[in-house]
Amino acid sequence: MDKIEIQIDSMLKELIPQYLETRKKEIVKLKEFLQTNEIHELERLAHKMAGNSGSYGFHQMGKYAKELELLCQQTSQDGADDLIAKIEHYINHLEIKYI
Amino acid sequence: MDLRGKEIFIIDDDEQILILMRKILENNGIKVETFSNPQKAVEALNHSSPNLVMIDLNFGNHNISGFDILSVRMKDPTLLKIPFIVLSGLSDHKMIKQAIKLKADDFIQKPINTQIIQIKLRKFFLKEQTLRYVFETEEELDLTGVISAQITHISENSLQISSQVKYSNHSSMAIDGNRIQQLEAKACLYETMSDAIAVDIGYYKSKVKIIGVNNVIASNIRKL
Numbered sequence: 001m002d003k004i005e006i007q008i009d010s011m012l013k014e015l016i017p018q019y020l021e022t023r024k025k026e027i028v029k030l031k032e033f034l035q036t037n038e039i040h041e042l043e044r045l046a047h048k049m050a051g052n053s054g055s056y057g058f059h060q061m062g063k064y065a066k067e068l069e070l071l072c073q074q075t076s077q078d079g080a081d082d083l084i085a086k087i088e089h090y091i092n093h094l095e096i097k098y099i
Numbered sequence: 100m101d102l103r104g105k106e107i108f109i110i111d112d113d114e115q116i117l118i119l120m121r122k123i124l125e126n127n128g129i130k131v132e133t134f135s136n137p138q139k140a141v142e143a144l145n146h147s148s149p150n151l152v153m154i155d156l157n158f159g160n161h162n163i164s165g166f167d168i169l170s171v172r173m174k175d176p177t178l179l180k181i182p183f184i185v186l187s188g189l190s191d192h193k194m195i196k197q198a199i200k201l202k203a204d205d206f207i208q209k210p211i212n213t214q215i216i217q218i219k220l221r222k223f224f225l226k227e228q229t230l231r232y233v234f235e236t237e238e239e240l241d242l243t244g245v246i247s248a249q250i251t252h253i254s255e256n257s258l259q260i261s262s263q264v265k266y267s268n269h270s271s272m273a274i275d276g277n278r279i280q281q282l283e284a285k286a287c288l289y290e291t292m293s294d295a296i297a298v299d300i301g302y303y304k305s306k307v308k309i310i311g312v313n314n315v316i317a318s319n320i321r322k323l
Binding site for chain 2: 051052053059
């Protein structure tokens with residue numbers, strides 16, 4: 001299995017499960033917004049995800065979300081589904097070590 | 100630097116950031132008030148004086164920005180006494196310069212790093228509590244110096260300082276610093292009440308009498 005190993009401050013241990021659950025719900029929303037072509041909402045949600053995921057230690061997820069946010073500002077959103085898939089893959093394959 | 104007992108307001112429209120910051124700060128014994136609505140924070144600041152405010156610059160859907168709040172604060176002498184640290188994902192140097200121009204006291208860039216936040220806050224409060232001492236005798240000038248120290252306790256008639264100076268009993272001094280100015284106690288006289296006690300290698304604790312405390316100062320101290 002291609003696990004994504006990351007280290008997070010043990011101080012945040014009790015916050016992480018809820019944080020990730022909320023992001024999983026947001027991934028569903030991201031897919032919906034893309035399907036219904038609600039690009040402004042897609043951008044807003046990607047911006048939010050980009051803004052806080054790095055602070056929780058999920059830097060790669062933050063980068064994908066930032067790419068998605070910037071893509072929403074373009075005329076075409078080609079590749080948005082790929083970025084959402086990358087976020088989903090990342091979150092589903094995390095192996096967190098609390099330090 | 101002990102952060103316990105400090106009160107910090109955090110203003111950020113991202114609930115996840117507020118949850119994270121609350122966790123980090125409360126873990127250090129800090130009392131935390133969080134505001135996802137910047138307007139509510141402004142209202143709260145009209146009747147509260149936290150030790151520090153940490154503020155985001157961009158509030159998304161709200162009609163007010165962190166810059167707006169800093170601008171309001173700059174014109175209000177009471178608010179200006181409360182230190183503000185900008186906590187923002189904006190990395191544009193012009194933005195940071197603008198915040199500093201609006202008298203922001205420091206800048207912490209997101210993403211938040213738990214270790215950096217704690218170190219920054221300790222350094223910030225240490226700096227804030229750094230005092231200057233100038234001491235001399237009535238008869239002749241023995242010594243004039245500027246010395247940094249921390250206030251570790253304060254009551255209406257005395258305070259305790261920790262410094263690298265081993266004061267003897269009855270050493271008189273002037274004390275200045277943000278906290279003392281906030282208490283309006285700069286004009287008081289200060290005199291040690293005993294010989295300093297060593298608390299660590301090269302560090303000494305001294306109890307200092309505050310002379311000339313009036314009702315205003317006493318009230319300000321009680322509000323701490």
